[in-house]
Amino acid sequence: MENKRDVRITEVALRDGSHAIAHQFTIEHVTNIAKALDQANVPYIEVSHGDGLGGSSLQYGLSLTNEMELIEAAASVVTNAKIAVLLLPGIGTMNELKQAAKLGAKMARVATHVTEADVAPQHIALAKELGMETVGFLMMSHMVPPNKLVEQAKLMESYGADTVYVVDSAGALLPEEVRERIRALKEELTINVGFHGHNNLSLAMANTLIAIEEGATRIDGSIRCLGAGAGNTQTEVLVAVLDKLGIKTGIDIYKMMDIAEDLVAPILEKPQEITKDGLVLGYAGVYSSFLLHAQRAAKKFGIDSRDILLELGKRKVVGGQEDMIVDVAADIAKSKAHAQV
Amino acid sequence: MEKVKVAILGSGNIGTDLMIKLGRSETLELTTVIGIDPESEGLKRAKALGYQTFTNGIEDFLNHPDLADIVFDATSAKAHIRHAKKLKAIGKQVLDLTPAAVGPFVVPPVNIEEHLNADNINLITCGGQATIPIVHAIQRVQQVEYAEIVATISSRSAGPGTRANIDEFTQTTAKGIEKIGGAKKGKAIIILNPAEPPIIMRDTVYAFVEGANVEEEEITLSIKEMVKRVQSYVPGYRLRQDPIYDGNQVTVFLEVEGAGDYLQKYSGNLDIMTAASVKVAEEWAKHKLAKTSIS
Numbered sequence: 001m002e003n004k005r006d007v008r009i010t011e012v013a014l015r016d017g018s019h020a021i022a023h024q025f026t027i028e029h030v031t032n033i034a035k036a037l038d039q040a041n042v043p044y045i046e047v048s049h050g051d052g053l054g055g056s057s058l059q060y061g062l063s064l065t066n067e068m069e070l071i072e073a074a075a076s077v078v079t080n081a082k083i084a085v086l087l088l089p090g091i092g093t094m095n096e097l098k099q100a101a102k103l104g105a106k107m108a109r110v111a112t113h114v115t116e117a118d119v120a121p122q123h124i125a126l127a128k129e130l131g132m133e134t135v136g137f138l139m140m141s142h143m144v145p146p147n148k149l150v151e152q153a154k155l156m157e158s159y160g161a162d163t164v165y166v167v168d169s170a171g172a173l174l175p176e177e178v179r180e181r182i183r184a185l186k187e188e189l190t191i192n193v194g195f196h197g198h199n200n201l202s203l204a205m206a207n208t209l210i211a212i213e214e215g216a217t218r219i220d221g222s223i224r225c226l227g228a229g230a231g232n233t234q235t236e237v238l239v240a241v242l243d244k245l246g247i248k249t250g251i252d253i254y255k256m257m258d259i260a261e262d263l264v265a266p267i268l269e270k271p272q273e274i275t276k277d278g279l280v281l282g283y284a285g286v287y288s289s290f291l292l293h294a295q296r297a298a299k300k301f302g303i304d305s306r307d308i309l310l311e312l313g314k315r316k317v318v319g320g321q322e323d324m325i326v327d328v329a330a331d332i333a334k335s336k337a338h339a340q341v
Numbered sequence: 342m343e344k345v346k347v348a349i350l351g352s353g354n355i356g357t358d359l360m361i362k363l364g365r366s367e368t369l370e371l372t373t374v375i376g377i378d379p380e381s382e383g384l385k386r387a388k389a390l391g392y393q394t395f396t397n398g399i400e401d402f403l404n405h406p407d408l409a410d411i412v413f414d415a416t417s418a419k420a421h422i423r424h425a426k427k428l429k430a431i432g433k434q435v436l437d438l439t440p441a442a443v444g445p446f447v448v449p450p451v452n453i454e455e456h457l458n459a460d461n462i463n464l465i466t467c468g469g470q471a472t473i474p475i476v477h478a479i480q481r482v483q484q485v486e487y488a489e490i491v492a493t494i495s496s497r498s499a500g501p502g503t504r505a506n507i508d509e510f511t512q513t514t515a516k517g518i519e520k521i522g523g524a525k526k527g528k529a530i531i532i533l534n535p536a537e538p539p540i541i542m543r544d545t546v547y548a549f550v551e552g553a554n555v556e557e558e559e560i561t562l563s564i565k566e567m568v569k570r571v572q573s574y575v576p577g578y579r580l581r582q583d584p585i586y587d588g589n590q591v592t593v594f595l596e597v598e599g600a601g602d603y604l605q606k607y608s609g610n611l612d613i614m615t616a617a618s619v620k621v622a623e624e625w626a627k628h629k630l631a632k633t634s635i636s
Binding site for chain 1: 487489491493496501504505506507508510511512528530531532533534535536543545547549581582585587590592594
């Protein structure tokens with residue numbers, strides 16, 4: 001089955017989905033879902049705090065369960081699938097990567113803002129040294145034109161990454177923008193190209209199909225859309241669509257549907273949909289994991305969360321700057337109070 | 342007023358910024374700038390300003406030890422380890438602006454008094470210089486169980502050294518939050534933001550304090566007093582909002598605008614390092630001069 005895959009899918013719900021449930025995954029959740037995904041023949045399963053290794057913090061939200069325990073639990077129940085971990089240099093360090101590798105993680109996805117790939121060489125080199133498959137993950141790819149993206153992707157390639165991803169962290173890319181980015185990378189790189197979408201503008205599926213059309217062979221999905229913002233490309237739907245297109249993923253569609261329905265849906269407090277805040281993320285080009293933080297700040301300061309998100313977009317805030325949310329909310333509340341006087 | 346002679350090792354951006362700051366000092370007299378590239382802008386500028394310059398690194402200075410009693414090392418961690426040994430052997434006091442951390446950590450408004458006679462001190466990181474005073478200001482009112490800081494700097498002010506050793510930043514800063522700030526546990530995060538025009542350095546401090554009641558007023562007063570103290574040597578250091586309280590959590594938003602001496606104003610992260618090192622050297626100089634006048 002392994003060698004019959006045209007596209008290799010990474011299931012990110014146990015990492016990206018951490019944002020959607022305020023980092024409340026339990027060992028039971030992870031064990032059950034990872035085991036079932038492995039049985040459905042999903043090749044890669046990502047497990048980490050939503051902001052990657054070491055992400056448990058007041059800035060991003062504290063994990064209910066130590067991510068190392070979650071990684072260990074996932075690694076212990078899979079037979080064929082590889083457990084992937086995300087690492088954002090500046091948040092997590094090589095120490096956590098070593099620990100994750102020891103516990104059974106086999107793939108390292110090293111993520112940087114799309115213009116800052118040069119913070120990643122040490123981490124990629126270490127991952128290779130640890131025998132891990134390595135991905136360079138260029139976040140907020142919508143913020144730069146394709147030539148800049150190519151320059152940064154080439155850096156990732158030069159550090160030894162096996163794959164480089166175009167990551168639409170804000171769910172802001174339009175289909176043609178995905179096309180030109182993937183095309184440019186395919187022309188200039190020799191390594192695998194991947195795509196990670198968010199569904200804030202309801203374009204995750206369309207964008208993913210275009211990415212594949214342009215030659216992306218590594219694709220991220222989140223089952224039942226369990227990901228930040230409006231979630232990612234919905235994995236079980238993607239698997240079905242690709243099957244209809246004659247593109248082999250090697251994944252069992254029926255089993256994926258069951259996992260989505262029986263194991264993942266019950267975790268979600270409410271079904272993933274494109275709410276007004278989710279839509280604004282994509283519209284303003286703001287990092288998807290800001291969603292719940294902006295809603296909390298809006299409540300605390302008695303203002304509209306959309307105003308916060310739009311202002312963050314204007315200030316060109318990048319991924320990881322969650323502290324800006326409360327700061328901006330306080331500013332908006334102050335200027336509103338002023339206006340009323 | 343009598344002045345203490347100082348030298349700068351390293352003629353890059355940091356060394357050049359130090360040159361300008363030291364030119365204003367009332368207690369320090371810059372005599373010498375040491376580099377390795379005679380064509381560097383820093384060395385050319387030093388020469389034009391009439392300072393003694395050496396272009397083959399520390400060696401020539403070792404032959405002219407009378408040129409300075411205090412040395413600022415703005416080279417690299419690797420070079421500093423070598424420099425530290427040689428300068429100690431000839432009895433110089435050394436300020437280490439690299440991540441080498443040979444000597445104890447110093448944050449001027451928190452623990453300078455403990456290190457007035459040190460032969461080598463380390464300035465931790467820019468994020469540490471910006472946030473540890475705040476952690477300490479909370480800590481002196483109420484025990485900090487956990488402190489976490491987020492430093493956001495402009496991509497333009499993060500040099501290749503910072504980028505290649507980004508783990509060092511988070512780990513060293515976290516250690517400083519615990520050792521000097523006094524938090525039982527510390528964590529640090531660094532974010533690079535490429536926005537144009539470049540953003541000014543921002544720092545956020547989150548602290549969890551122990552106890553059933555949070556002494557909000559006292560903590561806020563303590564923080565504001567500390568901000569004033571840091572402002573005495575970094576005028577562009579300021580609170581963006583009053584501290585925000587939520588249960589046992591205190592959140593403090595800071596902004597650090599540089600003096601714009603040689604480095605750009607947005608590079609508050611670099612400015613706070615050079616300014617803090619000058620502040621420490623000035624305290625050393627005052628201490629030295631006081632000792633001499635007594636004896």
